[in-house]
Amino acid sequence: MANGSATPAVSVSGVRKSYGPVTAVRDVDLRIRPGEIVALLGPNGAGKSTLNEMILGLVRPDAGVVGVFGTDPVTAVRDGRVGAMLQSGALLSDCTVRQLLALMRGLHSHPLPLEEVIERADLADFLRTRTDRLSGGQAQRVRYALALLPDPEVMILDEPTVAMDVELRRRFWASMRDFTADGRTVLFATHYLEEADQAADRIVVLADGTVVADGSGAAIKERVSGRVITFAADDGLDPVRLADLTGVLRVSRLGGRIALHCADSDAALRALLTELPRVREIEVSSVRLEDAFLALTSEVSA
Amino acid sequence: MTATALRTVLHYTAHSTWLTVRNVGFVIFSFTLPVIMYVLFSQMFGAAPAPSGVNYSAVIMVSMGSYGALGAAMSGGAYLVVERRSGWFRQLSLTALPPRAFLWARAIVIMVLVLPSLVLVFAAGFLVGGVRAPIGVWLASIGLIWLGLIPLAELGIAIGVWVKTEAVGGVNTILLLVLALLGGLWMPMDLMPAALQAVGRLLPSYWVGELGRFPFLPAGAPFPWAGLAVLAGWAAVVTLLGALGYRRAVATSKR
Numbered sequence: 358m359a360n361g362s363a364t365p366a367v368s369v370s371g372v373r374k375s376y377g378p379v380t381a382v383r384d385v386d387l388r389i390r391p392g393e394i395v396a397l398l399g400p401n402g403a404g405k406s407t408l409n410e411m412i413l414g415l416v417r418p419d420a421g422v423v424g425v426f427g428t429d430p431v432t433a434v435r436d437g438r439v440g441a442m443l444q445s446g447a448l449l450s451d452c453t454v455r456q457l458l459a460l461m462r463g464l465h466s467h468p469l470p471l472e473e474v475i476e477r478a479d480l481a482d483f484l485r486t487r488t489d490r491l492s493g494g495q496a497q498r499v500r501y502a503l504a505l506l507p508d509p510e511v512m513i514l515d516e517p518t519v520a521m522d523v524e525l526r527r528r529f530w531a532s533m534r535d536f537t538a539d540g541r542t543v544l545f546a547t548h549y550l551e552e553a554d555q556a557a558d559r560i561v562v563l564a565d566g567t568v569v570a571d572g573s574g575a576a577i578k579e580r581v582s583g584r585v586i587t588f589a590a591d592d593g594l595d596p597v598r599l600a601d602l603t604g605v606l607r608v609s610r611l612g613g614r615i616a617l618h619c620a621d622s623d624a625a626l627r628a629l630l631t632e633l634p635r636v637r638e639i640e641v642s643s644v645r646l647e648d649a650f651l652a653l654t655s656e657v658s659a
Numbered sequence: 660m661t662a663t664a665l666r667t668v669l670h671y672t673a674h675s676t677w678l679t680v681r682n683v684g685f686v687i688f689s690f691t692l693p694v695i696m697y698v699l700f701s702q703m704f705g706a707a708p709a710p711s712g713v714n715y716s717a718v719i720m721v722s723m724g725s726y727g728a729l730g731a732a733m734s735g736g737a738y739l740v741v742e743r744r745s746g747w748f749r750q751l752s753l754t755a756l757p758p759r760a761f762l763w764a765r766a767i768v769i770m771v772l773v774l775p776s777l778v779l780v781f782a783a784g785f786l787v788g789g790v791r792a793p794i795g796v797w798l799a800s801i802g803l804i805w806l807g808l809i810p811l812a813e814l815g816i817a818i819g820v821w822v823k824t825e826a827v828g829g830v831n832t833i834l835l836l837v838l839a840l841l842g843g844l845w846m847p848m849d850l851m852p853a854a855l856q857a858v859g860r861l862l863p864s865y866w867v868g869e870l871g872r873f874p875f876l877p878a879g880a881p882f883p884w885a886g887l888a889v890l891a892g893w894a895a896v897v898t899l900l901g902a903l904g905y906r907r908a909v910a911t912s913k914r
Contacts (some may be wrong), residue, residue, distance in 0.1 A: 408883065415749055435663075435755050443753075452678050459676070462668030464754035466663045503750060518748030 364427040366391045366511045366542040367412055372421030374407050381407040383566040384421070389544060391426075392511070394537065396553035397546040398577070399440070399563035405546035406444055406562065412544070413441050425511065426471070437466040440509030441485050442500045444546075448488040454499055455484040463508040477532055480501035493520030501529065505536065514545035518552065525604075530556050554578055563596050584622035586629065589638040590615045602628040614638075667756040672763040676771050689734060689772065693727020694779045717792070718847075720784035721871035725765020725804050727776035728834055729864060732808050735769035737827045742906045744824045745899070752909050762816060762901055769812040770805070777801055787847075801872040806885045807867035807886070810893035811838075814863075817897045820904030838864035859897060863893045874900040 372643060373380070384402040389395050397405050410416040411423050414430030425433035433439050436625040458475070462468045475481055478501045483491065489576055491499065494618055497520045512533075518526045527563060533556070537543055547553050553560045554574035562570035570577055583606070590613055600608045604625035606618045619625040622641055631637060679685055701719050719800060742748055764888060784790040815831075821828050827860030839845050841855060842864025848856050859865045873883060 413753060416753060417910075434753055436756070437755060440755070441753050443746070443749055447747050447750075449747050449750075450741065450745070451682060456674075456678065460671070461750075461754065463674065464667045464751070464756045466755045507754070571685040 361387035364391075365389060365424070366393070367544060368422075368424040368600040369408070369412065370422050370424075372408070372411060372418045372423060372592065374404075374411060374416065375419050379568055382411070382418070385563075385566070385568055387561060387568065387571075389542060390470045391513075391542050392468070393584045394518065394543040394556065394558045395545075395561045396557035396574075397544060397563055398550060398553045398560050399546075400548055401629060402567040405563055406515055407566075408477040409441075409513050409544070413439065435466070436570055437468070437507035440507050440512045442497075442512075442514040444515040444519070448491075448496060448499060450489045451487075453485050453487055454480060457488055457499070458502060461503055462506055462508070467508055468506050469508045472649070474502050474505050477505055477536060479528065479532070486630055494522065494525050497521055498525075498529075501532075509541070511542040511544070514543065516546050516548070526552075580620065584619050584641055584643050586616045586617040586619060586626055587621055587640050587642070588629075588636045589613060591636070594636075598632070599629075602632065604628065604648065664757055664760050665753050667754065668760045668764045668767075671756055671761070672771070675722050675764070675768045677766055679738070679768065679772060685734070685772075688725070689731040690775045690779060692793055693716075693723055693776045694783050696727075697723035697780045697783050698787050701784070714790060716784065717790045717875045718786055718789035718872060720780060720790055721800060721804070721875070722844045724777045724780035724784075725807075725864070725867045725871055727780055728773040728804060728808055729811055729838060729844070729867070731773045731776050732769050732812040733815040733818070733831050733835055735772050736812060736819045737822075739765065739816060739829050740822065740824050741818025741828045743820060748905075748909050752759045758905055758909065759902065761903055764768070765794075766812050769815060770808065773808055775804065775811070777804060796874040797800070800871050802832070803870035803873065804867055807863065807870045807890055810890050810897055811865045811867070813894055813897040813901055817900040817904060820901055820908050826908070838862055841865070843870060844868055860891065863890050866890050 367387065367389040369385055372382060372385045374382045385404075385408060386410075397408065399405050407416060407481070411418050412430055414423075414434055418515045426438055428436075429521055449460070452460070457470060457597055458480075459649065462471055462474075475484065478498050480498060482503055486495070488496075488499070497517070501517065504514065518529055521529060533543065542556075545556070550658075554577075557574060560570075560572065560574055560577040570580060573597055590610060594615060596608045596610070596615070599605065599615065602617070602625055604619050604621035604623070605628075606620050608617045609618065615623055617629070626639075626641065697720060700723060701716050704715060704719065742751070746860045751761060751860060756764070767837060778801070814834075818827060818834070841851075841859040842862045843851075843859055844864055848859055848865065849857065866883060866889050870888050873880065
């Protein structure tokens with residue numbers, strides 16, 4: 358840990374991974390400094406899980422290098438420096454929660470005390486419950502406990518709050534903040550912008566296997582939560598001119614309507630009405646997150 | 660192997676053994692069934708003297724003990740399929756327990772779990788079957804059978820990591836049947852056609868029985884060295900299969 362500040366907690370360089378004809382992750386570069394809390398935001402199938410699995414050493418990249426604290430992922434995992442919540446990863450059946458934790462605890466090189474894990478993950482109420490009788494939220498808390506057990510320096514969480522209700526989510530993130538207050542690093546995958554914005558210092562947006570945006574929550578939010586202005590596609594409207602309007606990212610045509618995808622819809626609307634005072638049937642709406650991701654993707658490729 | 664790896668293996672072994680022994684179904688099928696079968700068989704055929712001059716009851720005892728241990732070994736390995744299908748493998752591979760060490764730990768768990776059925780059948784042999792021999796003979800027989808079971812425990816693991824969940828029960832039952840029948844554990848090899856005997860001599864189950872019977876044979880009987888070679892060959896092949904399958908299972912097990 359002496360050179361902890363110089364070595365990135367996680368470094369991903371030129372990493373690519375395909376499953377048959379499907380490229381899950383393409384040429385991703387990512388550096389996470391120790392102590393950062395980073396959200397990996399993206400729609401389903403964006404490559405979040407594959408990237409996580411490569412950082413954990415469960416999946417080997419086809420090309421590129423993954424490093425965790427300057428060593429390879431498998432070594433970092435062996436040394437108990439990495440804790441992970443796998444996406445809906447199953448729990449061993451035929452035993453109680455406490456037996457499961459006792460079994461797993463003995464498999465780490467420098468585990469946390471069992472009682473501390475139980476308290477942090479809030480498991481006291483169902484320690485004697487068999488693992489196959491847990492509710493979705495309870496099972497998720499047990500997975501969280503498994504991630505805490507090795508006393509890790511970096512936590513890789515794949516959609517950690519997926520089966521949790523609002524209250525459980527709030528408590529989960531409160532516990533995470535408490536656990537990472539002393540400078541532990543966190544990388545979590547989510548497809549909720551709000552969750553990414555609230556829990557992370559930094560958001561990396563992944564779409565179609567590539568990083569399409571990387572920045573603070575506020576910056577990403579501004580870009581991702583854009584708006585769309587649509588209006589009737591009358592004759593004589595020049596798409597090239599429309600694309601040049603202030604605040605407009607790109608123009609598309611949907612049947613009888615033209616859509617302006619905007620970074621700043623207020624400015625774009627003012628410019629539109631100044632330039633083309635006769636446009637009619639104007640509607641301004643927010644972009645669905647999936648569309649926003651697509652917009653970011655096309656920005657990158659443009 | 661590092662100290663941590665060794666510690667994790669011991670921990671996993673102890674815990675898994677304990678969790679399995681608490682499973683009532685496993686205990687009934689693996690520990691009790693062979694004893695019941697032995698008692699039935701020995702009461703039906705035990706009185707007849709075996710051709711080799713050994714008490715037939717002792718031969719049946721060794722055969723049934725081997726058969727029960729064989730079943731326990733294979734079902735112990737097949738239990739892996741549960742861990743594999745559920746994705747639990749992935750969680751295990753995020754610990755300090757190395758994959759190869761995990762397979763060894765599993766094998767040790769199985770080797771511990773085969774002992775009760777073996778000891779119970781031998782106890783029944785003494786109490787019900789009237790088998791009498793010096794204590795050294797008993798211990799040597801149990802020890803040799805136990806040694807011979809190593810490749811079968813590894814076979815169970817290989818099945819557990821390779822075969823589809825839905826098929827494991829069937830594959831295991833058929834294999835157990837073939838191994839027991841052709842390996843001469845249910846009836847003496849001599850009663851089978853020559854061709855089947857030739858096949859049987861290549862099976863690990865036959866040599867487990869031969870090793871187990873050896874201490875009960877009159878002095879001067881030749882030790883079945885060929886059997887050790889066959890068993891070592893099986894152990895090498897199925898261990899390799901198991902290791903390859905485990906790597907594949909970790910890489911491909913579903914999210």
